[in-house]
Amino acid sequence: MADVKLERINKAYGSVEILRDINLEISHGEFVVFVGPSGSGKSTLLRMIGGLERITSGRLCVDGRTVNDVDAADRNLSMVFQNYALYPHMTVGQNMAFPLEMAKATKSKIQARVGETAKLLQIEHLLDRKPRQLSGGQRQRVAIGRAIVREPKVFLFDEPLSNLDAELRVQMRIQIAKLHRQLGNTMIYVTHDQVEAMTMADKIVVLRAGRIEQVGAPYDLYHHPASQFVAGFIGSPKMNFLDCRLVEATREGARITLSDGRGVTLPVGAIDLPSGSPLVLGIRPDDFVPPGANRDELSLDIVVDVVEHLGSVTYLYGAVGSDAIVAVSPSNQVRGKEASASIAVAPRDCYLFSKDGVAFRREGVSERWN
């Protein structure tokens, strides 16, 4: 049974629509990540599930019960906030005991649960400190502790790692993923960081301007993006987009040409467009290979502006015709600061979008890992 179910959810402030027609089912134990650029409505959606924002229309079910008009306090969810939101006048122990006190747990149970949770998060030695005496990472762990101490059905995370430095963020990411495995609860996690989404999620929900753009497993979103927006959002560095034209659509795929006349046949599903229609070709920077590896490859000549040596790999920033392009190349392939480079991509690694951003089905790329 679904733990959380959203049916035709809308949110508007006056005449300003924030979220439109959100339909989503989240099953028990799933780790779902809402991801999208700022202003996409992902935090608002999370706060609506939590009960901190009113739902303008639609139905929200938690654990089989419609909770549209149920107060946040009575939804049995817990939330970790971006700014931690620890109670500054209480010690760490009191902060963690607070949800249990509100649930009218017995003193002995409170003590036992706070102890267990502190041990799980390795913050036992901090129980008597005030939040202001803690580092950012410690505060974050206390905030997580306060959320899990009550053992609610569903945890909500609102960009919990965005205030931490890069190194700590990776650590906490792993800790939250581990916690999810240990506790087995449903977790809904909001972030604008696609790396967090890719690494943690069972299911990613990509939001854009108040609508769900695509829902799927990280693998699906990466290999079968529904739109140019998702393709550009998932993956780092960003996917390259090159303008092209359809020459003809055959059973083997679509034959396209770039503005400089180079052509390639891509294995995509049926295209119902007249020849000459403008299309967008998508190539992930790390799918480029040295030319000559594939027989029917698409080769490109890049005018290189900047070369970044990262050690294991090298980033080439430049342009093909009038389109900016980024390529990732093994570091031993590029030396110094080359002014131009020849690179190629296999047709099966290419993505194809219509001019209005809808992706065409890629053939020959499996649906899932297994």
Added chain:
Amino acid sequence: MIASRSLYVRLALNALVLLAAAVLVFPLVWILMTALKTQSQVMAWPPQFVFTPTLENFRVLFDAASAGATNYGTIKIDFLSPIENSVIIAVGSVIVSVIVGVPVGYVLARRDIPYKEDIAFFILGFRFAPVLLVVIPLFSVFQAIGLYDTYVGMIWVYQVVTLPMIVWLSRSYIEDIPRELEDAAAMDGASSIQIVWRVVLPLLKPGLIGASLLVFLLAWHNFALGLMLSSAKAPVTVALLKLLNPGVQFYPVMAAGLVVTMAVPVVLILLGQRHLERGLTFGAVK
């Protein structure tokens, strides 16, 4: 690097500071000295700066048994009950203002209500009105409904002075408390009342103590309302006026009354100073 000032500039600046301090402190010192002198020392010319201090004037103020008898005449005074009145009226006004004003401040800070800014400004508007404008009609109203010269009436009318301050100060203090704390408490299962009681009020406490102190001083210093609307229940500021005698002026006794009146706020400020700092919300959010 900070440019170092020359010795002369530094000397001149320090001299200016000393001069300003002397100008400000002189009247206070003068009053204190007068309060500790005898009548003849006060009247002496040139003024004496070296004398043997006496507490005789304070005895005259409070010694109800000898009814204000001095060795050079009798002044009709009862200074103890005005102090009592002032304490009751000022403390009562602060308590009523806090009980009424903090919820108002909370609503103005947190809730979306129609005409919010207009309501807030209307409340503040009471601070702009000259008290004398209100006090003359109030005099006849109070006499008609039996509130004249009662503590209840005084505390009620003092709300004009104290309530707007408490509303505005508590509003701005509550706005400084991160909203996420209230969201977090709601997610943790707290009801609206529990949120205010367990999270908002403890964080508001230092600011509220400071605000109460400030408002207490406003109430303590008020003169016009007490003068017009009370007689037996008159506050200490009015009692000071009554020290003006038709015949001989008892300057040292008047000075002693002033010292007592000023001492209360000074002691309160010294005691409450540490509450005026509001560092408690630090650490709540990054």
